[in-house]
Amino acid sequence: QVQLVESGGGLVQAGDSLRLSCAASGRTFSISAMGWFRQAPGKEREFVGAFMWSGGRTFYGDSVKGRFTVSGDNAKNTVTLQMNSLKPEDTAIYYCAASSQSWYFGGAERHYDHWGQGTQVTVSS
DSSP: OEEEEEEOOEEEETTOOEEEEEEEEESGGGOOEEEEEEEOTTSOOEEEEEEETTTOOEEEOTTTTTTEEEEEETTTTEEEEEEOSOOGGGOEEEEEEEEOOTTOOSSOGGGOOEEOOOEEEEEEO
């Protein structure tokens, strides 16, 4: 099994930056990619970005392209989400997820096998 723990959420103002981290433990050797999703109140969970361990490829959701950056540290089994130019509409619970499906790289929830508990990000206007 894989355990994921997010950290770094909080309350910021519009235009600020915030960095989230996700630490993986357990059967980390099975992870091929790690991603970030978010869910705002009353909305469906939305893909934010993903990082593939092999090759360091990244992939982003349209709403965050150019503002958010996903990076990973394979040696530490951590993935980071750097969020810049935050907007009130970025307010959500942010979830870290890991995929053990080595053939897949993208934003579909069904291909992510392990999930963290989530961390709240609130952006005030």
